[in-house]
Amino acid sequence: MAYSPLVRELIDAFRCLPGVGPKSAQRMTFALLQRDRNGAQRLARALEGAAEGVGECEQCRDLTEAPICALCRSDQRNHAVLCLVENPADIQALEEATDYRGLYFVLKGRLSPLDGIGPAELGLEVLATRFAQGVVREIILATNPTVEGEATAQYVAEMARDANIQVSRIAHGVPLGGDLEYVDSGTLSHAFAGRTHYG
């Protein structure tokens, strides 16, 4: 009873955002209505525009409003190297952290048969087509180090080997600045087994 219908509707609508519960939704609603109506309208337009305009790149499945994304169109990038990631956000993380100059392929998920996510849902036939075209010479597997991410990496590695494409996997181990005593045992055993020659 205490909220008017438009206010109630906005609080409810905010709940679709990840990590936003009833209190946060209320706080966001009051903050926008009391102090930032322009921000509210800008957010409304941005949501409308993105929800209608953004699709996926035909080549790499990244989110983009163009048929082919800016990275895949760029002649500044090495089209012979692909980096396989689970999510669009991973591209941003890699672009910020590394000087990688190749292209990407976004799975938008990981193999998870129990959830009904198989090769088709991850666009692996699109990836197979690219392998068959003969431009790609190397693929870097940057899926997450979870059971499903590992299984996905294995699956794609086999596809790549069948197409005579060089395969590598990003390194997993103790993070920089990490303390052995506090690293989880899975990471530690992985780091130990995967030790490299030193000095």
Next chain:
Amino acid sequence: MAYSPLVRELIDAFRCLPGVGPKSAQRMTFALLQRDRNGAQRLARALEGAAEGVGECEQCRDLTEAPICALCRSDQRNHAVLCLVENPADIQALEEATDYRGLYFVLKGRLSPLDGIGPAELGLEVLATRFAQGVVREIILATNPTVEGEATAQYVAEMARDANIQVSRIAHGVPLGGDLEYVDSGTLSHAFAGRTHYG
């Protein structure tokens, strides 16, 4: 470079929400675009509707799309009692926690001369008009127990006394379930000084 313009714009627009930093904004954007386009469009419409439609109640300054809010129009409520709160969200909290059946008055802030917030910004002339009308017999001061909230309560208490209106202040002390050992010293000294007769 990694994000397309519409995606970038949506991430930036999410930053206007309280408590949302670059990582959360990115997470919200990808969650909506990958899994919940309907939610995005619903949120867009709700924002647009609320930003354009919601104003403030002429009587209590609560957020509402009507000239006078549902509470102030209701004949189920006691129009002789007002509860003074800082924010619209406080009304919801009181409605849920108490069986209060009077009306409210929303300051939308607290006296804070350094920030240029004086009686006019808090709508205290509207409140003075209501006092002068003679309907209100009692006011309950429920501003927050901060220095500014306390100063605001004092200011309104004087206005009310001048208009011969009964004034009370909600109790402050050790919260239920609180442990004396861990309660901050300000609260504890307040609770000690404000002890009431028992048994």
